[in-house]
Amino acid sequence: MLPAFGIHRISHVGLRVSDLDRARWFYIDLLGFVKVERSGDEIYLKGVEEIQHHSLVLRKGSIPGLSYIGFRVSRPEDLDRAREYYRSLGMPTIKFKEKGVDEAIAVEDPYGFPLVFYYDMEQIGDLGLKYNLYRGAPPVRLSHVNISLPVRDLDQALKYYIDDLGFILTEYFLGEDGSKHAAWVTSYYKHDSHDLALGKTIGANPGPGLHHVAYVVYEFRDMVRIADILASSGLWDSIERGPGRHSATRAFYFYIRDLDGIRVELFTGDYVILDPDRWKSIVWRFDQARYRSDFWGRPIPDRWKEIKPVESIVMSGMKPLEGYSSMMPTIRW
Numbered sequence: 001m002l003p004a005f006g007i008h009r010i011s012h013v014g015l016r017v018s019d020l021d022r023a024r025w026f027y028i029d030l031l032g033f034v035k036v037e038r039s040g041d042e043i044y045l046k047g048v049e050e051i052q053h054h055s056l057v058l059r060k061g062s063i064p065g066l067s068y069i070g071f072r073v074s075r076p077e078d079l080d081r082a083r084e085y086y087r088s089l090g091m092p093t094i095k096f097k098e099k100g101v102d103e104a105i106a107v108e109d110p111y112g113f114p115l116v117f118y119y120d121m122e123q124i125g126d127l128g129l130k131y132n133l134y135r136g137a138p139p140v141r142l143s144h145v146n147i148s149l150p151v152r153d154l155d156q157a158l159k160y161y162i163d164d165l166g167f168i169l170t171e172y173f174l175g176e177d178g179s180k181h182a183a184w185v186t187s188y189y190k191h192d193s194h195d196l197a198l199g200k201t202i203g204a205n206p207g208p209g210l211h212h213v214a215y216v217v218y219e220f221r222d223m224v225r226i227a228d229i230l231a232s233s234g235l236w237d238s239i240e241r242g243p244g245r246h247s248a249t250r251a252f253y254f255y256i257r258d259l260d261g262i263r264v265e266l267f268t269g270d271y272v273i274l275d276p277d278r279w280k281s282i283v284w285r286f287d288q289a290r291y292r293s294d295f296w297g298r299p300i301p302d303r304w305k306e307i308k309p310v311e312s313i314v315m316s317g318m319k320p321l322e323g324y325s326s327m328m329p330t331i332r333w
Ligand SMILES: [Fe+2]
Pocket: 144, 146, 197, 212, 214, 265
């Protein structure tokens, strides 16, 4: 089955932050993001290996959370195909512009997530061998975004991501009831462990939520360096979980919180799928709960369940968010 339009890869993320100067300090001075430019109430950032104009946009907002997730489409004509596809679902797209991107479309997708699609972004060059400019970790490139879908049945949602958008299902967790509780999907072009991690939001009237944004770092030691930098800055509460190693994705992880409580993961060492068309999804049963998330690591803290709201493209402001992520369904040991 051919996807409705071609998605090249996940490209960038917009976050709402309450104080741009504080966010600049955290993301640039402490973590080591490359500052590209500041424009009004937005700061454009990227990792040291990214050639494109930006992969992270910090936008001032009264409620912190996810502003949008950006994807590059495969060909220019895929923008029209995306427009047609979402129109057929009764979800009209709007024109979207940002620094470095003149032509893009934005849509609130069937699960309430604000998505931006573009083909052309300005290329400004990476830091290359300018190691003298590296600081913090540094973040290398955007890895993935982890979101919580307001659904009871993740299988239904996976039809959208896999059949319609063309992602590959790399791995999934089964809950106690045998249904899928979390899933990892990757694009054919990027074909590492995932572009998106999909969990479920639990509650009486749950909304879509952001769990975390993840950046690749070169090595495990870079996570320890960030832990040292955060502690030296008095930000002990920003250290949330890890470092450790996931079984799913096989990568090393370290989860921190920014000054608005938005969760950022530093991530390294996942696999690459050499033959995406031959990949067999890895299944993790509920009785493997002890180690499917942590091959090794300390117990998961309670606040791991917390998620952040998601901005609405249709109505301005953030969508109400009730509930918490079920990415890790109350596992204790
Ligand atoms: Fe992650």
